[in-house]
Amino acid sequence: MNTESIYDYLERIANLIRTDVRKTGVAKGLQPVQLEALHYLSRCNRYSNTPVAVADYLGLTKGTVSQTLGVLESSGFIEKQADLNDRRVVHLNLTVDGARVVSDAIPPNILKSAVDGLSETSRNEITATLNQVLRELQTANKLKTFGSCKTCRYHLTQEDGRRRCGLTMEWLTEADAEKICREHQPTAESV
Amino acid sequence: MNTESIYDYLERIANLIRTDVRKTGVAKGLQPVQLEALHYLSRCNRYSNTPVAVADYLGLTKGTVSQTLGVLESSGFIEKQADLNDRRVVHLNLTVDGARVVSDAIPPNILKSAVDGLSETSRNEITATLNQVLRELQTANKLKTFGSCKTCRYHLTQEDGRRRCGLTMEWLTEADAEKICREHQPTAESV
């Protein structure tokens, strides 16, 4: 059984990357988790930029995430904004600083230089197998998928090309369709 | 460029696994890092079971690791043993409890169930591409490889099948040859 070696590789790769992220993050006053939260917020849609969504995505409790977000707010990387319809809900928006820090630090340099050494076909192969691992993790363990809007079961495309969400019935822009949604459901054939 | 998507997948996979490891680890009173340290100690050779080696492997400072090892010692998962030749050096040995906890928790269940859903060829493909990513990370960033003894540049095999280390000139058992060494150097053709 090579489950062990798959785990060994993943653990090792994750450690190397994490060390690198820590090193470059510390220079900007950011912990690895903080950077991951910012990274998520830079890619999620307007339904998914809330504390619970971040907690779900990172697999942490809402209490823990609340603290981390507090640090990020006081450091000026995010801003909180009350929801208009549901007064319990808070939306998190990246500040200019927050956005810049994400695009500077991600993807980490250690990975950039590693991928530079790979052929185009190798890159595609790696992307495909990682995709496969992730999907298998998600389906085998019944986890939320956090996929991009346009790959969602509820994503509707009309004849005129306009898009809308089958759950909220809201219209979506092309940019919306690329973003991560916390309500994402994989399509039938992809399960 | 798909460096970003490779990073996205790796980050996501690492988070899912880490969450699972945390959950099952907490039940046994172990933090994720503690489990990784134990996991390393369960696989490394007798030159590599020291605090500095653990620190190098995990990419942390020796101070940090010293603390973590202190916790592991007082919880009864490892024992410290003075080196006979160099009185600065401490060797770390897993206790029975420590060994059991590693074999219980690793590989994590989330990964086991995911890998169960894969075909034999998929598994081999995944193992191969992860191997490629790791090697590329290591060579492109000139990191220590921490490979297994038998794949080392200094590993010598005699005509009678006996093995020895070209650095220490010590004889090696078959079991030794499988273990992780902190002095590991990749062979010429693998660079």
Next chain:
DNA sequence: GTCAATAGGTATTGTGTCGATACTAACTCT
């Protein structure tokens, strides 16, 4: 419509990670 259940969020407390700095002891090299 009212009241219980639920969901989003914060506050507090305790344990542990982590780096930085400083320190001791032992080894090496010249």
Next chain:
DNA sequence: AGAGTTAGTATCGACACAATACCTATTGAC
């Protein structure tokens, strides 16, 4: 013999993280 180096520990402060408790707003059952 003395300078530099290496293995390891100690201490401090910032932060991660879970658990618990708590508040407010929404939902849902009747």
